[in-house]
Amino acid sequence: MKQALLSYSLLASGAYAFPWVASQPGVDSSLFAARKAFKRQQTPEGAGDAAHCPFNANHIPAAPVTSKYPYNNAKNGVPGQGKGGFQVPATGDTAHQFVAPGPNDVRGPCPGLNAAANHNFLAHDGITTFNELVDAQQNIYNVGYDLAVLLAILGLTLADGDIVTEKLSIGCDATTRTSFSPTLTGSEPGLDGHNKFEADSSLTRNDFFTHGGDNFRFNGTLFGKMDKTCQSNFNREHLSVYRNQRWHESQIENPNFFFGPLTLLLYGAASFLYELMPSGTHGYAPDLETISSFFGAVKQSDGTWGFTAEKIPDNWTNRVSPYTNNDVTLEIVSMYLENPVLFGGNTADGSFDALNFGAIKNGTISASISPKDTSCLLYQLATGQVMPSSLNGVITPTVDALTFALTKLGLTDLKNLGCPIPLTK
Numbered sequence: 001m002k003q004a005l006l007s008y009s010l011l012a013s014g015a016y017a018f019p020w021v022a023s024q025p026g027v028d029s030s031l032f033a034a035r036k037a038f039k040r041q042q043t044p045e046g047a048g049d050a051a052h053c054p055f056n057a058n059h060i061p062a063a064p065v066t067s068k069y070p071y072n073n074a075k076n077g078v079p080g081q082g083k084g085g086f087q088v089p090a091t092g093d094t095a096h097q098f099v100a101p102g103p104n105d106v107r108g109p110c111p112g113l114n115a116a117a118n119h120n121f122l123a124h125d126g127i128t129t130f131n132e133l134v135d136a137q138q139n140i141y142n143v144g145y146d147l148a149v150l151l152a153i154l155g156l157t158l159a160d161g162d163i164v165t166e167k168l169s170i171g172c173d174a175t176t177r178t179s180f181s182p183t184l185t186g187s188e189p190g191l192d193g194h195n196k197f198e199a200d201s202s203l204t205r206n207d208f209f210t211h212g213g214d215n216f217r218f219n220g221t222l223f224g225k226m227d228k229t230c231q232s233n234f235n236r237e238h239l240s241v242y243r244n245q246r247w248h249e250s251q252i253e254n255p256n257f258f259f260g261p262l263t264l265l266l267y268g269a270a271s272f273l274y275e276l277m278p279s280g281t282h283g284y285a286p287d288l289e290t291i292s293s294f295f296g297a298v299k300q301s302d303g304t305w306g307f308t309a310e311k312i313p314d315n316w317t318n319r320v321s322p323y324t325n326n327d328v329t330l331e332i333v334s335m336y337l338e339n340p341v342l343f344g345g346n347t348a349d350g351s352f353d354a355l356n357f358g359a360i361k362n363g364t365i366s367a368s369i370s371p372k373d374t375s376c377l378l379y380q381l382a383t384g385q386v387m388p389s390s391l392n393g394v395i396t397p398t399v400d401a402l403t404f405a406l407t408k409l410g411l412t413d414l415k416n417l418g419c420p421i422p423l424t425k
């Protein structure tokens, strides 16, 4: 095991010499070999960097659920009841009412987590933990425990958080507060970190390199486009068209466009609009009123969209059955296959290179993808197919990152899928 991990580490350190993507395990680097190095990862400077990151000296952890207002009774990172259909926040639960973020609070590219922090289901300053993330997803949205753990692992290990303190910034680089040792870990860019969890062609966020590193703020122009394409009905069929549209926009506008394996997560996030956000009080319809509240979008008198803050809609009731890893991977593949695009990236000579990764062959996912390969898609992302941020500094945390992921995954049934686990023998 030691040897396999060491060679992985060496591969990853090659990222300094080669285009970032070519050195990713699972990516066929021969496809990129002849290419000029192109920026895939962010430079440390930009709108979401440490210098621009607010500091709230008064860190208050998330308000825990209580016996009076138990929600799914998810606490301390363990499975809750997994029975939804209840109102969030509960009437009378003052601890979880909406409080707009202040200037010292960190918010980022994820409307779901921003809303959770605005309602104190995550720490209001935006510096959260693995357990808060796992609990909040279950208590608010009735995300299944397996998926809640998987997403929290992805947030923490994809270069964005710290696997020792288990802390994560839901936005900008707050290394001084997340890292167990900034000199050892290097910078931990938080969820704003580019080409990690955050990626190009988002629904309502700019691409990193076309907008001076602002890949995390709500963009009303993009929200308006999404609303138009979706005809105010944010279902799978319409979001599939919009995801395809965003791919083409990025491919034309962004010379550094990269649509890698992790962009599978963007399809997952898009499914959250019609799977996690709809309210029982609206017949679980993914309608504009609901979606605009979660995105913090406000229509102006001239018809354009402005931003307020992400808020759980009034009288909102969550989905009844848990949204599981299996559910989301099926949505990812279905949404992709309705309007497929190529996985890969723009290159210096103006062409687009396709890549290989697991079930992605020559840049596409086949319609005949097996159920097993489908279930393993996200699992593979979470088990070391991508470079942990800890590699910015030393090698040892790499081992720890994989161990961390496997230990946390071991809490769920995901370990029984029989998916290939790279790097361990």
Ligand code: HEM
Pocket: 109, 110, 111, 112, 113, 133, 137, 141, 143, 148, 151, 152, 153, 154, 155, 156, 191, 192, 197, 198, 199, 200, 201, 202, 203, 204, 205, 266, 269, 270, 272, 273, 276, 277
């Ligand atoms: C630990 C759990 C989670 C993490 C670490 C996470 C992280 C992220 C990140 C990094 C992005 C940016 C991706 C991109 O567009 O480049 C994102 C987008 C998104 N997330 Fe989350 N997320 C989590 C859970 C949730 C939940 C529970 C919801 C449900 C409401 C949600 C809703 C969304 C949506 C709708 C987007 C797309 C935003 C857009 O493209 O404009 N997320 N998330």
Ligand SMILES: *[C@@H]1O[C@H](CO)[C@@H](O)[C@H](O)[C@H]1NC(C)=O
Pocket: 206, 211, 214, 219, 220, 221, 222
């Ligand atoms: C919002 O998105 C549009 C369309 O991509 C872009 O032209 C504009 O510069 C963005 N605005 C901001 C403030 O980033």
Ligand SMILES: *[C@@H]1O[C@H](CO)[C@@H](O)[C@H](O)[C@H]1NC(C)=O
Pocket: 314, 315
């Ligand atoms: C929420 O429910 C209350 C009580 O039933 C009602 O008075 C109020 O109008 C509702 N608000 C919305 C936005 O549906």
Ligand SMILES: *[C@@H]1O[C@H](CO)[C@@H](O)[C@H](O)[C@H]1NC(C)=O
Pocket: 361, 362
């Ligand atoms: C991918 O492309 C290569 C080169 O064009 C070809 O040899 C191979 O058969 C293709 N693989 C698949 C799965 O289509």
